[in-house]
Amino acid sequence: MEYEMVIGLEVHAELSTKSKIYCSCATRFGGDVNTQTCPICVGMPGTLPVLNKKVVEYAVKAGLATNCSIAEYSKQDRKNYFYPDQPKAYQISQNDLPLCESGYIDIEVEGRAKRIGITRIHIEDDAGKLMHDEDDAGSLVDYNRCGVPLIEIVTEPDVRSAQEARAFMESLKAILQYIDVSDCKMQEGSLRVDVNLSVRPKGEQRFGTRTEMKNLGSFRSMVRAIEGEAARQIEVLNNGGTIIQETRRWDEQQGLSYSMRSKGEAHDYRFFPDPDLMPIVVDKKWKDELKNSLPELPEARKKRYIDQFAIPGYDASIITGSKALADFFEEAAVISKNAKAVSNLIMGELLRLLKEKGMETDEIPFPAEYLAKLVFLMDRGVISGTIAKKVFEKMFYTGKDPKIIVKEEGLEVISDEKALLEVVMEVIRKNPQLVRDYRGGKDKVFGFLMGQAMKESGGKANPQIIKGILKEKLGEVDNS
Amino acid sequence: MEIHKLTVREMRGLIKDKKVSAVELTQAMFDRIAEIDWKINSYITLLKDEALMRAREVQERIDKGKAKSALSAVPMAVKDNICTRGIKTTCASKMLENFVPPYDATVVKKLYLEDSVLLGKLNMDEFAMGSSTENSYLKITRNPWDLERVSGGSSGGDAAAVAAGLTGFALGSDTGGSIRQSAAFCGVVGIKPTYGAVSRFGLVAFASSLDQIGAVARDVTDCALVLNTITGYDSMDSTSAKVEYPDYTGALINDVRGIKVGIPKEYIGQGTNPEVKKAVLDAVEILRRLGAECEEFSLPMTEYAIPAYYIISSAEASSNFARYDGIRYGYRAENYSNLLDLYKKTRSEGFGTEVKRRIILGTYFLSEGYYDAYYKKALKVRTLIRKDFDDAFKKYDVVLGPTTPTTAFKIGEKRDNPLKMYLGDTYTVSANIAGLPALSIPCGFDSNNLPIGLQLIGRHFDEKTLLRVSYAFEQNTGFHKIKTGVRA
Numbered sequence: 019m020e021y022e023m024v025i026g027l028e029v030h031a032e033l034s035t036k037s038k039i040y041c042s043c044a045t046r047f048g049g050d051v052n053t054q055t056c057p058i059c060v061g062m063p064g065t066l067p068v069l070n071k072k073v074v075e076y077a078v079k080a081g082l083a084t085n086c087s088i089a090e091y092s093k094q095d096r097k098n099y100f101y102p103d104q105p106k107a108y109q110i111s112q113n114d115l116p117l118c119e120s121g122y123i124d125i126e127v128e129g130r131a132k133r134i135g136i137t138r139i140h141i142e143d144d145a146g147k148l149m150h151d152e153d154d155a156g157s158l159v160d161y162n163r164c165g166v167p168l169i170e171i172v173t174e175p176d177v178r179s180a181q182e183a184r185a186f187m188e189s190l191k192a193i194l195q196y197i198d199v200s201d202c203k204m205q206e207g208s209l210r211v212d213v214n215l216s217v218r219p220k221g222e223q224r225f226g227t228r229t230e231m232k233n234l235g236s237f238r239s240m241v242r243a244i245e246g247e248a249a250r251q252i253e254v255l256n257n258g259g260t261i262i263q264e265t266r267r268w269d270e271q272q273g274l275s276y277s278m279r280s281k282g283e284a285h286d287y288r289f290f291p292d293p294d295l296m297p298i299v300v301d302k303k304w305k306d307e308l309k310n311s312l313p314e315l316p317e318a319r320k321k322r323y324i325d326q327f328a329i330p331g332y333d334a335s336i337i338t339g340s341k342a343l344a345d346f347f348e349e350a351a352v353i354s355k356n357a358k359a360v361s362n363l364i365m366g367e368l369l370r371l372l373k374e375k376g377m378e379t380d381e382i383p384f385p386a387e388y389l390a391k392l393v394f395l396m397d398r399g400v401i402s403g404t405i406a407k408k409v410f411e412k413m414f415y416t417g418k419d420p421k422i423i424v425k426e427e428g429l430e431v432i433s434d435e436k437a438l439l440e441v442v443m444e445v446i447r448k449n450p451q452l453v454r455d456y457r458g459g460k461d462k463v464f465g466f467l468m469g470q471a472m473k474e475s476g477g478k479a480n481p482q483i484i485k486g487i488l489k490e491k492l493g494e495v496d497n498s
Numbered sequence: 499m500e501i502h503k504l505t506v507r508e509m510r511g512l513i514k515d516k517k518v519s520a521v522e523l524t525q526a527m528f529d530r531i532a533e534i535d536w537k538i539n540s541y542i543t544l545l546k547d548e549a550l551m552r553a554r555e556v557q558e559r560i561d562k563g564k565a566k567s568a569l570s571a572v573p574m575a576v577k578d579n580i581c582t583r584g585i586k587t588t589c590a591s592k593m594l595e596n597f598v599p600p601y602d603a604t605v606v607k608k609l610y611l612e613d614s615v616l617l618g619k620l621n622m623d624e625f626a627m628g629s630s631t632e633n634s635y636l637k638i639t640r641n642p643w644d645l646e647r648v649s650g651g652s653s654g655g656d657a658a659a660v661a662a663g664l665t666g667f668a669l670g671s672d673t674g675g676s677i678r679q680s681a682a683f684c685g686v687v688g689i690k691p692t693y694g695a696v697s698r699f700g701l702v703a704f705a706s707s708l709d710q711i712g713a714v715a716r717d718v719t720d721c722a723l724v725l726n727t728i729t730g731y732d733s734m735d736s737t738s739a740k741v742e743y744p745d746y747t748g749a750l751i752n753d754v755r756g757i758k759v760g761i762p763k764e765y766i767g768q769g770t771n772p773e774v775k776k777a778v779l780d781a782v783e784i785l786r787r788l789g790a791e792c793e794e795f796s797l798p799m800t801e802y803a804i805p806a807y808y809i810i811s812s813a814e815a816s817s818n819f820a821r822y823d824g825i826r827y828g829y830r831a832e833n834y835s836n837l838l839d840l841y842k843k844t845r846s847e848g849f850g851t852e853v854k855r856r857i858i859l860g861t862y863f864l865s866e867g868y869y870d871a872y873y874k875k876a877l878k879v880r881t882l883i884r885k886d887f888d889d890a891f892k893k894y895d896v897v898l899g900p901t902t903p904t905t906a907f908k909i910g911e912k913r914d915n916p917l918k919m920y921l922g923d924t925y926t927v928s929a930n931i932a933g934l935p936a937l938s939i940p941c942g943f944d945s946n947n948l949p950i951g952l953q954l955i956g957r958h959f960d961e962k963t964l965l966r967v968s969y970a971f972e973q974n975t976g977f978h979k980i981k982t983g984v985r986a
Contacts, residue, residue, distance in 0.1 A: 057601055061821050063594065063702040064581040064603060068736050098817050098864070100841055107820030159825070288864035290873060293707035293814055296736050 019256070021217045023248045024225055025177035029190060030168050031200040032144060032208035033076045038165035039143045040067030040110070045167070047206050051149075051160045059165035061106035066294050069094070073167040074117065074298055076199040077141045078308050080169055081118025083197050083315055084136050084190070088305050092117045092298045094141075097287040102159050103145040111170075113289040116140035117298065123193070124317065125185040126335070134186050135174030144168050163207075169200075175214070175225065180244040184237050187211060188339055192316040195341045203378075204236050211240055216261065217251045226251070227261040231268045231275060243268040247275050319344055327357035333365050342380035346389075353390035360393055367410045384417045392420040404477040405429050433480040435487065441479060442487045445470045456492055467492075501526040502663025503981055506572050506720040509666055513560065513571045520560065520571035524553035524615050527573045531617070531664050534984060537645055539637040540659035542578045543586050543619040549573070556613045568723045570613035575665035577656055578619040579626055580711065581700040582606055585616075589702050590634035591624045593822045593829045593848035603700020604735070605669055605711050605728045612727050617665055620655030624850045625819065626673055626704040628652050629922050632913050633852045640909070641683060642982040643948055647906040650680030656714040657684035662984050667715040667724050673704050674807050675901070675926020677712045678938035682901035682951020685940045687968070687978065688714045689721045692959045693933030694739035697732030703818040705811035706737075708930040717978045718939065718969045722746035725961060741959055749962035750969045755789030757967055758894045764800035765899030765925050777942035777950040778900045781971065785898075788970060792898075797890065799883045800928065804920060806883065807927040808856075809863050809876035815853075816860025822848060855916065884932045891957045896967050899925055901938040901951030925953060935961045939968045940977040949977075 038045055041058035058065040081088050095113040121136035146164040148157050171190065177183050191209060194200040202209040210233050216226035231247060234240040246268070251261050266275040314322070316338045323334040323344075338344045347364055351357035368389075372379065392413065396406045401424055412423045424430060432438060445467060446453050452463045471484050501509065501523060512518040518526075528546050535541055559565035576582060579589045581599040583606075588594050602610070609616075623633035631639040631654035639654040641647040642662040649658035653670030657680035660668050670677040672690035681688025690712040701711055713724035725746045732738045761782060766775050786792050824830035824844030831843030849857070863872040890897055902922055912919040929936035934955050941952035952971070956964040972978055 057599070060826060062599065062601075062827065063587070063589075063597065063821070064579075064599065064700040065601075066699050066735050066737075068734060096817050098820060100820065100823060102823075102825050102837070105821060105826060107823060108817055286866045288817070288861065288866075288869075290813060290817070290864055290869070293705075294703075294736060 020220045021248075021252050021255070022220045023178055023244070024175050024216045024218060024228070025183055025244065026175040026214040026228075027171075027173045027177060027183060027186065028212040028214065029171040029173075029187070030210045030212075031080075031171065031194055031202060033073055033167040033169060033199055034201050034208075035070060035072045035076060035167055037070055037072075039070050039073050039141070039167035040165055043165065047203075047208070049162050052162060054162040055164065059105075060161050067110065067292075069295060069298070070167065073141055074300065075308060076167070077117050077139060077169050078300055078305065079197045079312060080171070080194060080199050081121060081139050082305075082309050083193050083312055084118075084121040084123055084139070084171070086118035086121030086136060086139060088118055088300055089115060090300055090302075091115070092300075094292045094295045094298070095289045096292045097289055099285055099287060101145070102157070103148050103164070105146070105161065105164060109142055109145065110292055110295070111142035112140035117300070123186060123189050125182065125189050127179070127181050127185050132176075132182060134176045134182070137172045137174055139169050139171050142168050142170060180241040183213070183244055184241055187237055187240065189316065192339050192341065196313055196315055198313075210234070213240060213244055213247070215244060215247050215251070217248055217255065227263050229261065229263065229275075230265045232265060234268060235270070239268065239270050242270070242273060243275065246273055250275065316341075316344075323347075327351055327361070329357055329361040333361045336369070337361065337364060340379040342378075342382070346379075346382055346386045349386035350389040350393070353387060354393040354397075356393050356397055359396065360389060363389060363393070363406070363410055367407060368414070371411065371414045383415075384413050388413055388420055395420060395424060399480065400424065400430055402431055402472075402477060402479075402481060404472065405431075408477070429478060431480045432475055432478045433483055435483065438475070438479055438484045438487050439491075441471055441474045442484065442491050445474055445488070446491060453492065464488075464492075500663070502530045505716050506569065506666050506723055509572055510568060510570070520553040520557040520615065521550060523571060524549050524573060524617070527617055527665065534662055535664055537640060537984065538642055538649075538658050538662050538664070539639045540620055540649070540655045540662065540664055541575070541618045542588055542590065542621050542636055542655070545585065545616055545618050548585075549615050549617050552615050556615060559613065565613040567612040567727075569609065569727060572614050573617050573666040574609060574614045574668065575617050575620050575656070575659055576606060576669045577622050577653055577671055579622060579671055579702040579704075580606060580669055581702065582616070582619065585619065587619065587702065588636065589625045590622045590631075590636050591849065591853070592635045594702075595635070595829065597828050599700075601700060603711075604697035604732045606700065608727050608730075609669075620653075620659055620668060620670075622655055623652035624853050625702070625815075626652040626671055626676060626709075627815070627852050627856055629675075629679055629919050630907075630909070630912070631655065632909065633850055635850055638909060641906045641948075642984040643685060644906065644946065645984075646908055647948070648683065648909055650683035650906060652676040653680045653688070653714065654683075657681050657686055657688065660684070660686045660714045660716060661982050663981075667713060667720055669724075669728070670712055670714050671701055671704075672710050672712050672930065673708045673811060674930055675923045677714060678901050678926050678936060678951065678953060679923065681714055681938045682940075682949065682953075683906040685949030685977070685980070685982065686714055686716060687718055687721050687937065687939050688712065689725065689937040689961070689964070690929060690935065691725060691729060691961055692739070692935040693930075694737050695729045695743070695935070695959060695961070697730070697735040697738050699732055699734040703814075705814040706818065707814060708807070708811055710930070718965055718972050719747070719750055721937070722750060722965050739959070744962060746961060746965055749965040751966050752970045752973045753789075754785055754967050754970045757785075757790045757896065757963070759785060759790050759792040759967070760795045760890055760894035760897050761792060762797040762800065762890075762897060762899055763794045764797050769903050769921070769924060770900055771904045771944070773944040774900045774902070774904060774950050777944075778898075778952060781941040781952050782898065784974060785967070785971060788974060790967070795890065795893070797886045797897075797928070799879065799886045800924070802879045803883060803928045803931060804924055806876040806879035807923065807931055808859070808920060809872050810880065810931070812856040812860035813863045813873050813876075814860070816857045816864065819849075819853070819857055824848070852916070880931050883928055887928070887932045887934060887955070895956070895960075895963050897955040899953055901925060901953040905944045905946065905948035905950055929955050934958060935964055937964045937968055939971060940980075941971070941975070942977060943980075
């Protein structure tokens with residue numbers, strides 16, 4: 019039987035506000051243990067939460083950027099549970115009246131457009147981090163993260179494959195970065211995803227029983243977890259078994275999921291409105307202000323790049339997938355007035371080098387102006403395309419101005435005919451058989467000889483000039 | 499001179515006229531405390547050294563022509579659920595027996611700025627749950643009028659200390675009538691301002707939507723002076739109200755002509771002791787003679803106030819108290835085998851019976867499947883009670899009745915019957931449920947010579963009318979001038 023997956027995602031994104039959601043402590047990642055805490059965020063007796071207005075602003079922006087309707091009136095509720103990472107023993111979340119509802123993001127998978135519905139976006143506070151003591155003397159808690167603002171984005175069960183899940187996450191990440199409400203660094207935990215997944219025979223309308231996999235640490239891990247869990251469920255069903263509704267832990271090392279707890283023994287969180295907080299009111303004026311403050315979003319930017327810069331759709335979608343990269347591209351494209359060359363170098367060289375070094379697109383080690391300069395050097399014929407790639411790599415590793423690299427390394431194109439003649443003569447000397455073949459009418463070997471000539475010049479030869487000389491010399495001998 | 503019998507104004511007058519220094523006044527209070535409080539048990543923590551040092555500083559400031567506020571050098575005491583930086587704040591619980599907060603409650607900060615001198619922290623029912631201080635983990639506060647009787651609660655330490663002359667005034671908290679009921683039992687004045695008029699920051703939460711800090715003092719004028727300091731918007735409390743706060747002393751006018759007073763018949767029915775009822779009706783007569791227009795009317799939702807109150811307050815408390823888990827501060831059980839065991843033992847050992855009862859009740863009310871039947875329904879009742887009062891205040895300026903159905907009961911009398919104890923709050927809880935200001939003033943004595951309290955409830959943020967009516971009543975009666983005869 020052929021099955022299809024039904025997936026809903028629950029995404030937690032830490033908002034990049036300077037201070038926490040209910041107190042003035044810093045939210046900065048990586049501070050010394052328990053240095054970014056105060057009596058309020060560690061829930062000491064008598065302290066009270068006061069909502070950071072920026073959190074509402076950021077969450078509303080996220081809602082507007084994902085086509086949600088914004089609730090004029092929403093409230094905050096307590097979600098009660100005991101755990102040492104939660105010093106108040108309740109999380110302040112939003113239960114029945116979230117800030118944003120009924121939105122969507124349009125994605126594209128293998129050229130096919132698809133709309134993924136967003137059920138809701140609500141605000142809540144993050145918990146602390148449990149650290150297990152190395153001497154096994156017990157566990158310790160770091161409350162720095164406690165009270166860092168989060169938005170939880172819940173999708174409709176519209177996702178049908180791991181690829182769609184990835185496309186959605188990439189799109190969502192790009193949007194949140196564009197509107198500058200979250201840095202979305204999965205490795206620092208500022209973007210986390212839970213997957214709710216069930217399978218059903220293709221054509222079936224009813225949903226199957228779903229399982230949940232929490233806190234997947236990367237997109238790759240999410241994709242593998244989806245594929246692994248779907249395969250497990252299909253196998254269970256094919257063997258006549260039934261799926262149990264439960265939370266499962268995805269083990270990235272082993273590529274398997276394990277049962278954690280079944281929903282039957284799930285918590286009763288005893289949600290109720292937090293009496294310490296007032297309702298959140300977002301009036302039309304505020305909403306309009308926030309709407310007007312939204313920057314150009316990835317979809318719009320992609321379309322503009324295709325129109326304005328005439329770069330291929332594929333390149334445009336990769337480049338606009340990261341705000342940092344798109345900003346970098348746009349700056350270089352405008353300065354150099356050669357968007358195509360900039361795009362080629364980004365797609366071919368930059369992304370490869372970043373990947374090799376495990377760096378993010380906001381960590382490019384040289385300014386966009388240098389990339390523009392490099393393209394300019396190429397366009398003016400100072401260096402060849404081959405050399406440009408070399409200079410690019412050098413620029414990436416040293417952060418130096420390409421002009422200086424070219425000068426220091428003597429990489430300017432050689433247009434001096436006398437010098438190039440020597441190069442050509444050398445190639446002819448080294449390749450007597452090929453030269454004979456060419457002269458015997460095999461035109462195809464010219465390309466190879468040309469390549470040899472470029473190589474002999476260290477890639478620096480002006481290709482037009484050396485081509486002429488090579489042609490001339492090969493022909494000369496033929497005449498004699 | 500018996501300094502302890504003086505009002506805040508009189509103390510302040512002596513200081514101002516240099517008849518007494520701040521240090522002498524403070525010392526006199528501690529002498530009185532040493533003499534009397536072993537009988538009363540109103541204080542949990544005494545801060546003699548700190549207070550004397552503070553008094554010296556204040557006196558220096560006074561000598562330099564500073565510290566001229568109405569409360570400068572005036573001795574005060576604070577209920578032990580109001581946080582005081584560097585000073586134990588126990589909530590009369592084993593759970594927080596040694597808890598020292600690193601912050602002051604906003605009200606405490608404000609009073610420090612007025613140069614008031616903190617004498618100590620006052621006894622209460624554990625976490626403010628109770629009506630007699632019998633639920634204190636540490637001690638039972640006795641009623642200065644009859645040491646065999648309770649001082650009321652949960653702010654029993656406040657009322658007893660003020661009545662016995664062990665402080666100039668006291669700050670208490672009122673979730674279901676705590677300040678007013680204990681003030682009534684001890685023959686002093688207690689006011690619970692409008693919800694939102696006084697910052698709750700630093701008040702250890704019992705039921706956040708009902709809790710309100712207020713004042714206990716010897717007369718209405720003293721209450722007005724304390725209100726002048728403690729009310730006001732506070733950015734640290736989201737439920738704090740951004741409104742204009744008046745000078746409350748401006749309300750102290752001996753004139754009630756034209757004031758419309760409504761007396762809910764449900765408050766003077768069968769549940770009310772006849773002697774209490776008589777004192778209240780006498781008070782009505784006095785006000786009528788002074789020119790107030792008094793009539794009976796109905797508050798039909800009254801009978802639902804107690805159940806709604808216990809559901810809402812217990813539900814909120816069950817969540818508020820979950821943080822006492824033995825992990826970060828407070829009591830931690832010994833010999834636990836794992837995390838769950840640590841929680842269970844800490845909370846079983848750290849909380850008293852009444853607190854546990856309400857945590858269990860509150861947890862139940864919020865549980866899946868019961869939420870709608872209890873918590874949600876209680877919120878609906880809350881809305882209806884508010885509406886009852888909204889309607890009443892279309893006709894009346896003040897709602898008046900007894901503060902409590904009876905006078906102070908004997909220690910132990912109701913301890914084994916929580917339901918009976920709860921019903922004692924029947925007339926006070928509505929003001930908390932509706933967030934209204936309410937005050938209790940002495941209006942007579944019963945045949946056991948126990949004080950009787952008269953309760954006035956006003957419109958939101960209309961403390962002024964409450965003060966005006968009670969001030970006029972005071973000026974024309976003088977019950978507040980009758981002092982307890984408690985002696986060493």
